[in-house]
Amino acid sequence: MSNAPQTFDEYVEQMKRTSGPLMDEREWETVIAPNLEEIRQSLERGGGGPDDEAHWALVRKQFTFDHEKGHLNTGTLGASPLYVRRKTVELREVSEREPWHHQGWVHRCEQEAIQKVAALLNAQPGEITFTRNITESMIQVATGLDLRRGDVVVTTNREHGGGRVSWDMAHDWHGVHVENVPIPDVVEDADGLDEATIELFRHTFERYNTPKYAKKKKLLSVSHIFSPLARRMPVKALCALAREYGYLSYVDGAQTVGMIRFDLHDIGCDFYGNSPHKWLLAPKGTGILYARNESIAHLKGMHTKATWKSWKTNNAALSARPFGARGTHDVAACGGIGFAVDFLNLIGGIDRVEARGWGLACRLRDGIERLPGLKFITPNQPKHTPIERRLSGAMTAFVLDGAGNMGEQLRNRYGIDFPASDRWARVSTHYYNTPAQVDRIVQALRAIAGR
Ligand SMILES: Cc1ncc(COP(=O)(O)O)c(C=O)c1O
Structure with a gap:
């Protein structure tokens, strides 16, 4: 029987046996692993409820910010747990010990991370690729769509700067119409809010529902949870409405992955972006881009379609992926997105x-x-x-x-x-x-x- 490792973990273990430890094991052995075990036991006892302070105190041992003050701005940037930091650095060490294998085993680890993200968000792995942040995810959609003069982007007046820079550029450089649906600041009455929001968008779609725009490309771009308003939008209904009017849809989900459960296929958007360095607590400088299988063809360009011939012939795993060829990049950080999903599951899901x-x-x-x-x-x-x-x-x-x-x-x-x-x-x-x-x-x- 062959001793060849089958998984990335087996590969790392083999590397440690043949050429020594990758890094100082003490923190893992004395802090991280025992803490993971006590969290596991807490879950086994039925712990992890919203008010189970004992459980969440165990989980907090993974974080190094000031525990009395607490970190109260995950909406801007999350704090990564020791587990994620440690596993990501280990991945980086693997890459440094055998740089050539950077394109092999370490990439495989990134593929595993894609599978984990796909499972968390109910997508297919081939519909997910990684970027450096959601701003970049969105720019890839904007450039990939190849918008021209007279095309239409319907968005809101409450998008984050990173969520509208692409449309501002499309307007300034290519003459794309950018329509900002006005979202009220303060909500006096939450009842009927979603219905009123949907009507606002229907009204805007109607205005462009004329022969002049019949052949134009049209896109809805809206936040799932607005950053400054912290308000959640009825994205499933909005994407369905967009489809009804012949629009593609992009959802800015910077503030969702790792905070709330949702299902990308259920939302029904064509494209979805996220920065997992926020609520998922993944390494800084990581992004997720989802494109529905049927919608990938709308994205043109090197950065979104795998066209590197050599990769196609040399690496079956990569050639199987229909989009997301990025060239050499920080695969350790991308692998870290997978470790962040693992950690989410380890603490209770x-x-x-x-x-x-x-x-x-x-x-x-x-x-x-x-x-x-x-x-x-x-x-x-x-x-x-x-x-x-x-x-x-x-x-x-x-x-x-x-x-x-x-x-x-x-x-x-x-x-x-x-x-x-x-x-x-x-x-x-x-x-x-x-x-x-x-x-x-x-x-x-x-x-x-x-x-
Ligand atoms: C809704 C929204 N979109 C986009 C961004 C930009 O995120 P990043 O800087 O990670 O690209 C943010 C950041 O806070 C955000 O809240």
């Missing part, structure tokens, strides 16, 4: 993580809802709202009027740090945050609001 983040967000919203001058930007839904009806996730945005410079006071007087200006603020509550951190924010805001 996306459903537990979603419930934990939602529970903390509700605790914050309950604590501040009656403050004078406070208005929610994120719809303040009660805790028992079923997942499929939720209008937000684990981020909460609000304005506080009449209280002076809120952001400065939070930072300087109370030592609490999350994106906050004079009157606007956004708090990210991921599973590694605690009720105590949330309560501290509530107390500080009460004092700032004058209660």
